[in-house]
Amino acid sequence: MPYSCPVNCEYCKTQGAMHPPQFLSKMMGDHHHEGHGDKRGPPPQTHTVPGPSNGECNVGKGHHYPHHHHHHHTHGEHGEVIANTGPRPINTTLDIHRLPLRGHTPPITDKHHQKKNHQHHQNHDHQHYDHDHQHDFLDDRIHSRKGAESAIIHLTKKHGLDLDGVRAKALERDLEHIATSLSYSMMAQRVHLDPHAMVGDAPTFQVHRARIRSQEFRQIIQDFEILGNQYGPPADHLTEAGRSRYISAAFNHIVSWFHLMIYNRPENFVESDSPKKNGLRNYFKCFGGCTILVLDIRLNLGIGKDRLNYIAQLIAELEACNLSNEKQGFSVPIVGILCDGSSFEYFSYDGYSKSFSRGLLVAKSTPGSTAIARVTLPPITQATGVEYIRALRPLCESFYFLLLKGFLAGLEAYIRRARDYGAGDGTRNYGSESEWELALAKAVFARNKSVEAGETAIEGNVQGAEKLADEARMLLEESLTSIPSGYQRRVSLMANFEIADSLTA
Structure with missing residues (x-):
């Protein structure tokens, strides 16, 4: 050929x-x-x-x-x-x-595919242009906050938009971005703080010691002893899960005093690709839905940049919890506890004002009282039993105070919902406003009595403190029984123990 x-x-x-x-x-x-x-x-x-x-x-x-x-x-x-x-x-x-270089010859495509691909890119570029052009168009015509509000009202009426839903979607998109690029610099600006101040410019709130009765504190110490012998001291654990098992002794009894009006849910609202940003969190919810406290457990709080990054993650978690609360119609300040098993710091996030504040543990309510920003436990293997127990009491009593604080916020939120929706909306009984208000009044007295008992004990009057603590616990029980029956929940086994034990082979 x-x-x-x-x-x-x-x-x-x-x-x-x-x-x-x-x-x-x-x-x-x-x-x-x-x-x-x-x-x-x-x-x-x-x-x-x-x-x-x-x-x-x-x-x-x-x-x-x-x-x-x-x-x-x-x-x-x-x-x-x-x-x-x-x-x-x-x-x-x-x-x-x-023409391509050697070894870089593109794949052969037919004319139909090339035309379709070209049209796809044209459409994509056109959509991107339209999106940017629409933003430029709006920016050129809306020059004030009042004009923006008028535009939103007009669009809401014209298209039947759900403003709460739009706001929730905007926050969700923000949180998706936050989860992949967390930094304290970013989160500080979201809560009106100066990133260079390293939380030093955050407003503060007082954390008090709410007195725990001696017999109940004894049970907490027994739990610490049992868990210490089962899992070993916190420093032996190289995971957040191991640390959390030991710390749980401080919460097990205190949370149970609220009879499932507060309960613990370990989960993560904000996921992160970086293992250093994950940690382990416990979410304490009030009445089954409203998150009031987040316990964020880390291996080592440290200082400097690592600590700031952990605080940034906590802010993101609290913001996500606030979004979840708002979807259910609640708006409450959420307490955050950042800890590593031996050091504990307290924070609070207010979703209404988008503010983030630090908690200071105070010995007394009077001005000038000693305030502690970080509560620290001594190493259990180095401290004597007396030293460790004396360090545990203020820590546990601060937890009790913060749970009471969250419980009051939850009651106020449910009062607002009962006021807005009445006793029910046809599908669920929200309880009467008067029932919730009675429960709130009793809880306020319980909180105040507990704080008074704590200050009395610090002054050296332990017997007087025990009497006040008894009164506070009675008021808390009365508050819990005043809550509408539709929210009453309790797990009760010990009342039947004697009968069951006598029948056990």
Whole structure:
């Protein structure tokens, strides 16, 4: 079968339809695989160009294809350069400057696919342009807060928008972005703090010691002893889960005093790709839905940048909890406890004002009282039993105070809902407003009595403190029984223990 040049090059037209083997790759490059179309025309006039002394062609040197015919010359049999002086052939099908380099040839696609792909990119670019153009259009016409409010009201009425739903979606998008790029600098600005102040500019609130009766505190210490013998001291654990088991001894009894009006849910609202940002969190919810306290457990709180990053994650968690509360119709301050098993710091997030504050543990309510920003337990393996127990009491009593604080906030939220919706909406009984208000009044007295008992004990009057603590617990029980019956829940096993034990084989 006679040879047919695939590109109809000048060499084949002048010397015959057969490439010398040494010229195939040298002269043609990768282009001998492409169809260059018809290049027939007047035969070129030639003249001999002296070759370089080193035998290398320097004509067109520096190009991807230094020996290709688009430099208007080719080589003769003896290496002479034959320059094309006639008119250049017209290439109507291929732009040689767009040809790929060796090894980078794109996949073959048919014209239909190319057209469809081109149309897709055009549509995408057009949509992106429209999106930016719409923003520019609005920015050019809305120059004030009042104008923005008027535009929102107009669009809400015209399209039947749910403003709460739109706001929730905007917050969810923000939280998705936060989860992938957490930093204290970002989160501080969201709660109106200066990132360079390192939380030092955050407003403060007082954390008091709500007295725990001696017999109940004894049970808490027994739990610490049991868990310490079961799991070992907190420093032995290299995971947040191990630390949390030990810390749970401080919460097990205190949370149970609220008879499931407050309960614990270990889960994560905000996920993060970085394991350093995950930690382990326990969410304390009031009446089954309203989150009032978040316990964020880390391996080591540390100082400096690591601590600030943990605080940033806590702010994000509290913001996510606030969003969840708002979806259910609640708006309450949420307490956050950041700890590593031996050090504890207290914070609070107010979703209404978007503010973040630090808690200071105070010995007394009077001005000038000693305030502690970080409560620290001594190493259990180094401290004596007396030292460790004395350090545990203020810590546990601060937890009790914060749970009472959250319980009051939850009661206030349910009062507002009962006021807004009445006793029920046809699907659920929310209870009467008067029932919730009675429960709140009793709980306020319980909180105040507990704080008074704590200050009395600090002054050295332990017997007086125990009496006040008894009164406070009675008031808390009365508050819990005043809550509407639809929210009453309790797990009760010990009342039947004697009967069951006598029947057990």
